Amino acid sequence: MARQLPYAQMKAIFTRFHALEAEPKGELEHVNAFTLLVAVALSAQATDVGVNKATRKLFAIADTPERMLALGEEGLIEHIKTIGLFRNKAKNVIKLCRILIEDFGGEVPSSRAALQSLPGVGRKTANVVLNMWFKQPSQAVDTHIFRLGNRSGIAPGRDEAAVERAIEDNVPAEFQLHAHHWLILHGRYICVARKPKCGICPIRDLCLYEEKTE
Known part of the structure; x- marks a missing residue:
């Protein structure tokens, strides 16, 4: 070593x-904490360029958990199908939206433990959100x-x-x-x-x- x-x-x-x-600055495009969380989750085994290309239109119509949930899993897939593992990622994002609404009042939590409790959110994703949005080191x-x-x-x-x-x-x-x-x-x-x-x-x-x- x-x-x-x-x-x-x-x-x-x-x-x-x-x-x-x-x-x-990070290179993933986002407009708020929620879209940052989704963008980072989608970026696993994908490039930031590819994620940005897919999410520009998506975030224009679904920039909150409520709007994303209304889009539905199939509607979300239509936007992110150019990203690797898109079906599993779509499933996790929809589940994540539901939990944010039911357990966190529609807001993205600012603790690592809470973030990691969300579907498809590991330590790396949590750390990016904590750093970029909540300004934690x-x-x-x-x-x-x-x-x-x-x-x-x-x-x-x-x-x-x-x-x-x-x-x-x-x-x-x-x-x-x-x-x-x-x-x-x-x-x-x-x-x-x-x-x-x-x-x-x-x-x-x-x-x-x-x-x-x-």
Whole structure:
């Protein structure tokens, strides 16, 4: 397993990320907490671009649990059938809407436990909603962050839970709120899986990855 970078290098890395983009944003389109929750749930094993393409028209007519429930499972499928696992996702979203209405007054809850009690909502989805909407410093670890965390030494861990803990334990407090966005964007566009773009990497000199590309 990769070594953990020392604090001074961690601070330097996130200082550079902050200088490049002080307020990084997630790429899933949404208009409120509910549409964010649905978009993140739909994004499992799918791209943000693909989800956005499917949800633009959907969220224009179904931006609340009540409206989504009125659309029905088959109506929802018509909008999201270009997304992988669409049938199971549609079933979960409709169940989720019903529970939000019956148990939470139609509002998206702001606790991880409550979010994870909803159909199709795992820890990663809950953490994204908590971070993006409720501004909690929660760390959603996806494949990009897992790869980058281990490759660079920013957040080494044997599984996603360990990488999440490494971010929480080692990223300086002032950078915790935006850490997951900086890391996911860096992993998605620069520290890519097969041939990382080390030549344009802003943290190349601080990273532990030995097989750097030109």
